[in-house]
Amino acid sequence: MRQHGETAASASSSTTPSGLTVTAPVGGDWQTLSRLLPYLWQYKWRVVIALALMVGAKLANVSVPLLLKELVDAMSLKPGDPQSVLVVPVALLVGYGALRLLTSAFTELRELVFAKATQGASRSIALQTFEHLHALSLRFHLARQTGGMTRDIERGVRGIESLISYSLYSIIPTLIEVGLVLTILAVKFDAWFAGITLLALTLYIFFTVRITEWRTQFRKQANEFDSAAHTRAIDSLLNYETVKYFGNESFEAGRYDESLERLRVARLKAQTTLSVLNTGQQLIIAAALVAMLWRATEGVVAGRMTLGDLVMINAFMIQLYIPLNFLGVLYREIKQSLTDLDKMFVLMDREREVADAPAATALALQGAPDVVFDHVSFAYESDRPILQDISFTIPAGKTVAVVGPSGSGKSTLARLMFRFYDVQQGNICIAGQDIRQVTQSSVRRALGIVPQDTVLFNDTVAYNIAYGQPGASQSQIEEAARAARIHDFIASTPKAYQTSVGERGLKLSGGEKQRVAIARTLLKNPPILVFDEATSALDSANERAIQAELASVAQNKTTLVIAHRLSTVVDAHEILVMESGRIIERGNHAALLAQQGRYASMWSMQQNAEVSHSSVATSSAT
Known part of the structure; x- marks a missing residue:
């Protein structure tokens, strides 16, 4: 009897198209x-x-x-x-x-x-x-x-x-x-x-x-x-x-x-x-x-x-x-x-690279905690180190910013905080608790992030905002959208909050996607915030408005800001300058400018670029 629709099978070793060695x-x-x-x-x-x-x-x-x-x-x-x-x-x-x-x-x-x-x-x-x-x-x-x-x-x-x-x-x-x-x-x-x-x-x-x-x-x-x-x-x-x-x-x-x-x-x-x-x-x-x-x-x-x-x-x-x-x-x-x-x-049977310790307990927090990176070293591949002996503290309820060129290891800090990877050397502690000794779920409940590359679910705007707090009411969703300066845009669409965002959010612009990401993080309202280039896809006017809103939200929360544009971090309690996986300078904005080092050079270059851009825009307008 003939077999219709037959497909192949084998029990021998092979590498499947899904990237798995079988x-x-x-x-x-x-x-x-x-x-x-x-x-x-x-x-x-x-x-x-x-x-x-x-x-x-x-x-x-x-x-x-x-x-x-x-x-x-x-x-x-x-x-x-x-x-x-x-x-x-x-x-x-x-x-x-x-x-x-x-x-x-x-x-x-x-x-x-x-x-x-x-x-x-x-x-x-x-x-x-x-x-x-x-x-x-x-x-x-x-x-x-x-x-x-x-x-x-x-x-x-x-x-x-x-x-x-x-x-x-x-x-x-x-x-x-x-x-x-x-x-x-x-x-x-x-x-x-x-x-x-x-x-x-x-x-x-x-x-x-x-x-x-x-x-x-x-x-x-x-x-x-x-x-x-x-x-x-x-x-x-x-x-x-x-x-x-x-x-x-x-x-x-x-x-x-x-x-x-x-x-x-x-x-x-x-x-x-x-x-x-x-x-x-x-x-x-x-x-x-x-x-x-x-x-x-x-x-x-x-x-x-x-x-x-x-x-x-x-x-x-x-x-x-x-x-x-x-x-x-x-x-x-x-x-x-x-x-x-x-x-x-x-x-x-694929081994979990990051697993909870056998006796792991939930992260215990009372209010905004401090976050400590203690001599942390990390590499995605053994022959290519990313972080080398990084040590710094984000005091409870304060904001620490990390700046530096691309590839310096800034975003890796956030990934390690979320325990997407475990450090090879050193420790990361939240409220004095090593995050490897507590459950991953409790660590991630305490963290909220606005990523640089925002990916949305192929669902409605309301669903994507509510993802920060499943079960949130419509009024809570709208309040978060207002704080992210996207409510008016959503309300102007024919289906309002029931508007579909498409595959990976492609129906929205980069700025709109980023504001949805900000809204869902604001709705989650965690004690620790991570802003990874949170306003990189926004225009200047919206960036200033949302920066003010984020600064307000970050009050009394422990916040890590990863930024490329230095103008967004001038109010941080401490700024870390990273290069090649190391912290080469640290201090507040004024102190770093006074040092006339790498930060001051970056600040000068960005200010000159903004002045040039402004001049070109003015000339074009006239």
Whole structure:
């Protein structure tokens, strides 16, 4: 039987398009099954009942040929015998109908009983994978390829349902039926019937397994090329504007077509080998059927068997033929489901680079805390240090600003505060508590950030602002929007706060996105604030207005300001000047200017640039 929509699968080691190195675990398929069983065993009574119903269905199904034999043999009555009227209609209609009804009823009840276990296991594994992805470090998410990874997860969840369906609903019932038929044939007739059936089954399974294992390489390639094509398509669509800016639509189409061509070739190879497999399977089945019917026909002619025996054997072969014909497809589907599920388990096994300490407690705060960086050193890669022996304190309720050229390590300070990474040397303490010794969730609850690169959810403006405090009322959302100077703009749109912002907020301008980010942070109202170039996308007028608002909000809060424009940090209690991962100057604005060092040089350059820009603007206006 041909398999439609076949995709590749393999349990061998590979690097998926999602950026994950997939290595088949020790124990392979059996280990994957052993990891799935605990999710199903949560519904153990449903499993037991489903198995009992499955056995009942097969007993009823196997009883049908036995009933047909008795009916055929009982019909050897003389014409006009009154018993024939009773035997044929009543026994045939009632007995045959009852057994067929029981077979269907047991099968449907089995699926109904076990559906909750199947869907429950799928839900549990999908949720656990989703939670684990959020628990992984920023390093993993920066390296991942979203399209391929989501494809792996989607196939893994679908593989759970397929695996349960094909194994519990097809493979196990088929094996039970084969066992019952072999027993009946061996007991009622000579060993040739059971021997032919067993030999055909053995050859069929051996042939199917060997050819399928050979075909795995082609199916694996098709699977990987499918994920690669999906990844390229998603990446291109997410970067729609960039594609348009450079007029590279044909280039992107060419890259996508290249992936599709590789996928086409791999699928053609898989289909060709599938045809070889199907032909061999049909040959084995046909030979077994001919041998069984020849043996039965010879027995009837020789008088060793009745006509009812011939009918019964033929009915058994028909009943076995259908599930046996699908056995190769089922084996391939199970292998594919196991591989897809294993990929998702490999993803779940991905080590958490940043994890809570075993005895971690919640961060204890009373009001605005102080934040201390104590001899902190950090590197994303071992051969490229980012921070080198950084020490400073943000006093409780005060503002410290960090300035310096790009690449000096300013934004890394914020990432370390949020524990997206752990420091290699030194400590970061909040209210005297090392953040590695408290829970990550409690640290992040205490922090609020307005990032330089604002990314919004593809939802409404209200949803994105309320993300700072899920469950916030409409009045609270609007109050935060007013503080961020975006309420009037939102109110002027046709759908107001129900306006969709689009994928990653692309329907909004850079300044509008940044003000939404400011609003949601203001709504969160945490004791510690981080402003990472919080007003970089705003025009001068709005920047001054929002700077005043942020300064007001930062009153009595511990605040870290990361800035490029020095005019935005002149009121900070202390300014740190960073260069090449080190603090080279520190002090307030006046003190740093008096030092006539790096800060004073940066200030002079920016002031001159602003004066030049102002002069050009005035000349253009006149």
